[in-house]
Amino acid sequence: MAEQVAIDRIRCDGHGICAELLPEMISLDDWGYPIIKPGPIPLRLIEHAQRAVEACPVLALRMTRVSKAA
Amino acid sequence: MSDTILWYATRGAGVVSLVLLTVVVVLGITSAMRWKTPAWPRFLTAGFHRNLALITLVFLAIHIVTAVVDPFTALGLNAALIPFSSSYRTFWLGLGVIALYLLIAIVITSLLRPFLDYASWRLIHWFAYAMWPIALVHGFGTGTDRSFSWMLGIDGLCVIVVVLAVLWRTSRPSPTSWRALPASESMNRSVSR
Amino acid sequence: MSMLSGGPHPALPQRGREIDGGLRGDALVRELERANLLGRGGAGFPVARKWRTVKANGNGRAVVLANGAEGEPLSRKDRTLMVERPHLVIDGALLAADAVRASDIIFYVGNEHRAAVSAMRRALAERHERAAQRARLVEAPAGYISGEESAAVHYINAGDARPTVTPPRPFERGIDGRPTLVQNVESLAAAALHASGALNGTALFTTSGAVRRSGVYELPPDVAPEAVVDLAGGLAKDVQAVLIGGYFGSWASAEEVWSLTLDSNSLRARGLTLGCGVLYFLPADSCGVDATARIMSYLAGQSARQCGPCVFGLGAIATATRRLAERAPQAEDLARLARWSGLLAGRGACKHPDGATGLLRSALEVFADDFVAHQQRRCITRRALPDHSRVLAEAVA
Numbered sequence: 214m215a216e217q218v219a220i221d222r223i224r225c226d227g228h229g230i231c232a233e234l235l236p237e238m239i240s241l242d243d244w245g246y247p248i249i250k251p252g253p254i255p256l257r258l259i260e261h262a263q264r265a266v267e268a269c270p271v272l273a274l275r276m277t278r279v280s281k282a283a
Numbered sequence: 284m285s286d287t288i289l290w291y292a293t294r295g296a297g298v299v300s301l302v303l304l305t306v307v308v309v310l311g312i313t314s315a316m317r318w319k320t321p322a323w324p325r326f327l328t329a330g331f332h333r334n335l336a337l338i339t340l341v342f343l344a345i346h347i348v349t350a351v352v353d354p355f356t357a358l359g360l361n362a363a364l365i366p367f368s369s370s371y372r373t374f375w376l377g378l379g380v381i382a383l384y385l386l387i388a389i390v391i392t393s394l395l396r397p398f399l400d401y402a403s404w405r406l407i408h409w410f411a412y413a414m415w416p417i418a419l420v421h422g423f424g425t426g427t428d429r430s431f432s433w434m435l436g437i438d439g440l441c442v443i444v445v446v447l448a449v450l451w452r453t454s455r456p457s458p459t460s461w462r463a464l465p466a467s468e469s470m471n472r473s474v475s476r
Numbered sequence: 477m478s479m480l481s482g483g484p485h486p487a488l489p490q491r492g493r494e495i496d497g498g499l500r501g502d503a504l505v506r507e508l509e510r511a512n513l514l515g516r517g518g519a520g521f522p523v524a525r526k527w528r529t530v531k532a533n534g535n536g537r538a539v540v541l542a543n544g545a546e547g548e549p550l551s552r553k554d555r556t557l558m559v560e561r562p563h564l565v566i567d568g569a570l571l572a573a574d575a576v577r578a579s580d581i582i583f584y585v586g587n588e589h590r591a592a593v594s595a596m597r598r599a600l601a602e603r604h605e606r607a608a609q610r611a612r613l614v615e616a617p618a619g620y621i622s623g624e625e626s627a628a629v630h631y632i633n634a635g636d637a638r639p640t641v642t643p644p645r646p647f648e649r650g651i652d653g654r655p656t657l658v659q660n661v662e663s664l665a666a667a668a669l670h671a672s673g674a675l676n677g678t679a680l681f682t683t684s685g686a687v688r689r690s691g692v693y694e695l696p697p698d699v700a701p702e703a704v705v706d707l708a709g710g711l712a713k714d715v716q717a718v719l720i721g722g723y724f725g726s727w728a729s730a731e732e733v734w735s736l737t738l739d740s741n742s743l744r745a746r747g748l749t750l751g752c753g754v755l756y757f758l759p760a761d762s763c764g765v766d767a768t769a770r771i772m773s774y775l776a777g778q779s780a781r782q783c784g785p786c787v788f789g790l791g792a793i794a795t796a797t798r799r800l801a802e803r804a805p806q807a808e809d810l811a812r813l814a815r816w817s818g819l820l821a822g823r824g825a826c827k828h829p830d831g832a833t834g835l836l837r838s839a840l841e842v843f844a845d846d847f848v849a850h851q852q853r854r855c856i857t858r859r860a861l862p863d864h865s866r867v868l869a870e871a872v873a
Contacts, residue, residue, distance in 0.1 A: 221641050222825045223782040226459050233324040244788035
């Protein structure tokens with residue numbers, strides 16, 4: 214089972230801390246809102262992803278499991 | 284002899300707690316203002332805000348426990364838990380208990396944040412703007428060190444720093460105020476980077 | 477048989493009718509699957525598959541929401557259908573409720589469509605079926621977004637017609653937490669015609685722009701665009717481009733349009749979709765940049781204002797296209813538009829930014845020369861906006 218970062222687009226306030234903690238997969242658009250690279254999180258980044266999820270000031274992020282077939 | 288150590292520990296831990304709380308409040312405001320530089324990313328502000336708040340609890344615990352067990356003050360546990368129940372400097376000490384409860388509410392709701400809705404968490408977090416001045420006044424009123432200029436100096440510095448931070452916070456609309464604006468105004472604010 | 481009394485086929489007289497005989501339940505779903513009936517609300521999702529899913533999720537507690545909000549400014553088909561054949565729409569809703577085992581039906585009609593609201597109310601009052609008597613008519617708040625499926629459900633649940641984060645989608649959890657079938661009123665009417673054995677394959681189109689008689693027309697969906705134009709009295713002017721699918725759709729150049737048929741496969745091959753059946757014909761002497769700028773302003777203003785990328789992204793797009801339309805652009809405006817048009821899709825709670833940027837991308841392609849000219853402060857369509865483009869202007873006012 215692979216994991217992905219899922220985002221609640223309404224909750225997100227564009228703080229951008231997630232992009233600081235997981236720059237390999239999250240970048241910010243012109244207005245400070247995250248662009249999340251699609252696809253499963255590489256194993257070596259899982260811990261960083263978890264830290265990014267916990268660091269969101271409005272808890273807009275969560276880790277989700279996706280089956281590899283998806 | 285040990286009595287004096289307890290008394291010094293109470294006062295010392297109290298001052299340290301106040302200074303730490305001042306830094307925590309300023310970091311909280313800095314976080315809300317989304318301040319950052321290439322050398323200081325936002326997760327540092329957020330991390331320090333959280334960790335220093337938790338460290339403050341340690342010093343607060345020392346401050347309270349040493350005050351309660353100190354035979355010289357004869358305070359007893361009630362004085363620490365029930366506001367305005369001590370005979371020693373009833374009002375000023377009571378303020379400290381109030382500030383403690385406000386801080387506990389803030390910390391517990393923050394630790395339990397995934398189980399809370401965002402609006403409630405945020406409302407309780409705003410208690411910080413009450414907690415800090417109450418703690419400051421508690422220190423000033425109960426402190427036997429207020430005749431010392433260094434203590435006044437520390438108090439004064441804390442006040443200046445927090446006042447400046449609050450002025451900074453109120454100088455700009457909140458970064459999320461666009462949620463309440465009608466469409467036309469938000470279009471004017473959408474400046475691209 | 478036809479959906480509209482004014483269509484090219486003989487009309488059904490209006491009367492309150494019982495659903496007796498004809499296909500129902502699983503047999504109806506199989507027929508809808510065989511006929512490959514697609515949803516007419518804009519997404520074009522297979523109707524049979526949706527009904528099966530809601531029935532499976534619902535366990536007898538599902539809800540049917542007949543969506544007649546019609547927030548798309550260029551579309552008139554739903555309100556026309558509800559005014560002229562309300563009983564057909566109600567038939568469709570009752571059949572759907574029966575097929576998905578829904579215990580409740582809600583008719584969600586845009587409150588700005590007063591004639592449609594009255595017609596549906598009157599027709600519902602004339603019905604004897606218990607399901608129809610239990611049914612509610614809810615007036616949808618005016619606006620582009622209120623017909624979005626999660627917005628409709630949110631409005632019914634909480635009085636707030638703004639989309640919600642999905643999953644769960646309405647067919648999983650909707651009104652009162654129950655699986656909800658949100659189906660466009662034309663789709664329901666089409667299902668009712670299939671149920672009664674009518675070899676119906678027609679769809680409703682709304683035409684406007686450079687045609688002599690703007691309006692709603694009924695035709696088989698695999699027809700060529702010329703047939704629609706003929707019904708609409710022919711072209712009043714030469715056409716440079718057609719907006720297919722309304723504001724959630726795309727521009728196509730005139731040459732491309734005259735070379736295709738309007739069935740979904742043919743359109744999909746060109747990256748187009750019929751959506752809610754809107755065909756707006758842009759005259760050759762209108763400025764495509766100006767038309768696009770008006771649409772972008774409208775769409776930015778209609779954002780539910782919940783998600784940053786939509787609020788700021790569409791706002792910036794609207795501002796930049798307006799500057800370009802007025803031939804007073806900033807140096808980077810056209811380049812920014814190209815970049816932003818790929819930046820917003822999938823980054824909102826609903827598909828509003830996707831639709832808006834889809835239209836923008838098609839505009840940048842179809843009106844490429846015009847945009848370049850406007851970036852250089854010229855307009856190659858030189859003349860002033862003619863009268864029938866005011867239809868578009870009024871629609872966005």
